[in-house]
Amino acid sequence: xxxxxxxxxxxxxxxxxxxxxxxxxxxxxxxxxxxxxxxxxxxxxxxxxxxxxxxxxxxxxxxxxxxxxxxxxxxxxxxxxxxxxxxxxxxxxxxxxxxxxxxxxxxxxxxxx
Amino acid sequence: xxxxxxxxxxxxxxxxxxxxxxxxxxxxxxxxxxxxxxxxxxxxxxxxxxxxxxxxxxxxxxxxxxxxxxxxxxxxxxxxxxxxxxxxxxxxxxxxxxxxxxxxxxxxxxxxxx
Numbered sequence: 001x002x003x004x005x006x007x008x009x010x011x012x013x014x015x016x017x018x019x020x021x022x023x024x025x026x027x028x029x030x031x032x033x034x035x036x037x038x039x040x041x042x043x044x045x046x047x048x049x050x051x052x053x054x055x056x057x058x059x060x061x062x063x064x065x066x067x068x069x070x071x072x073x074x075x076x077x078x079x080x081x082x083x084x085x086x087x088x089x090x091x092x093x094x095x096x097x098x099x100x101x102x103x104x105x106x107x108x109x110x111x112x113x
Numbered sequence: 114x115x116x117x118x119x120x121x122x123x124x125x126x127x128x129x130x131x132x133x134x135x136x137x138x139x140x141x142x143x144x145x146x147x148x149x150x151x152x153x154x155x156x157x158x159x160x161x162x163x164x165x166x167x168x169x170x171x172x173x174x175x176x177x178x179x180x181x182x183x184x185x186x187x188x189x190x191x192x193x194x195x196x197x198x199x200x201x202x203x204x205x206x207x208x209x210x211x212x213x214x215x216x217x218x219x220x221x222x223x224x225x226x227x
Contacts, residue, residue: 034215043117043203043218044156089155100146100169101205101216103155 012110019077021107023090026071030092034101035064035075039086047075047088077109085111116140117206117219125225126194134189134222136204144207145187146216147179151200162187191224199226 013019025033031052036044050057050064050073057064063076073090087108091101116139126132138145144163148156158171162181176192185206191198201223205216 036218041220043205043220046215046217049215091155099144099161099207100158100171101148101156102158103148105153105155 009105010108010110012112013080015080015082015111015113017080019075019080019084019109019111021075021077021088021090021109023073023075023104024071025073025090025092027092027094027102028068028071030094032093033064033066033073034091034093035062035073036089036091036103037084037086038089038106044089080109080111082111082113085109117204117217119202119204119219119222121222122220123223123225125227128194128196128226130194131190131192132194132224134191134202134204134224136187136189136206136219138185138187138204138206139217142206142208142217143185144209145181145185146205146207147187147189148203148205148218149173149198149200150203150221156203159189194226196226199224 034049035047037047038044048059048062048064050066055066061078065074087106089103089106091103118137120135146161147159149159150156159173160167161169165181178190180188201221203218203221205218207216208214
């Protein structure tokens with residue numbers, strides 16, 4: 001069945017360092033992937049997305065890499081700031097008429113000043 | 114702010130009761146999805162509504178039902194509440210179900226069943 005998992009449940013970094021959050025997915029039919037940030041008491045906030053016909057996409061301080069060969073997704077955050085502290089989820093869309101997003105459990109990122 | 118608003122923000126119900134949660138989607142978005150997020154877990158898809166019809170459902174029992182109105186706002190109804198229904202319920206809207214675009218989430222409704 002479909003599943004989206006994360007390699008590390010927690011990640012602690014120093015302010016100013018780069019952060020890398022990893023995600024594995026199992027549904028080879030997934031055609032769209034999204035990274036969300038969720039702060040305590042709030043709903044998930046869209047960070048960046050990538051379609052399956054791409055292997056890299058960059059945003060402001062964030063980069064998403066997609067490796068379809070090994071079904072792996074990563075989120076890179078440059079110059080991590082205390083405001084980046086949150087739980088990060090990757091989500092996949094199954095493709096075709098299946099529009100639901102399947103989320104992993106999340107990675108808690110803690111940025112130390 | 115995403116423009117997706119949910120009400121109420123917090124709710125306490127007794128086991129066996131029924132609850133209705135509400136969601137106003139972002140302006141112009143005709144597709145609304147509902148998710149359940151248990152503590153420490155990722156959101157789990159409940160169902161999706163497109164132009165007032167359900168067009169996708171996750172592994173949730175029939176006592177979870179919904180509605181979408183002509184203005185694309187939506188309701189999630191849960192009957193015969195169980196303790197395990199305690200969770201954060203999230204509503205997400207998308208521009209159109211046929212478009213590969215991101216879903217914007219509301220802040221959620223925290224439901225506690227006692």
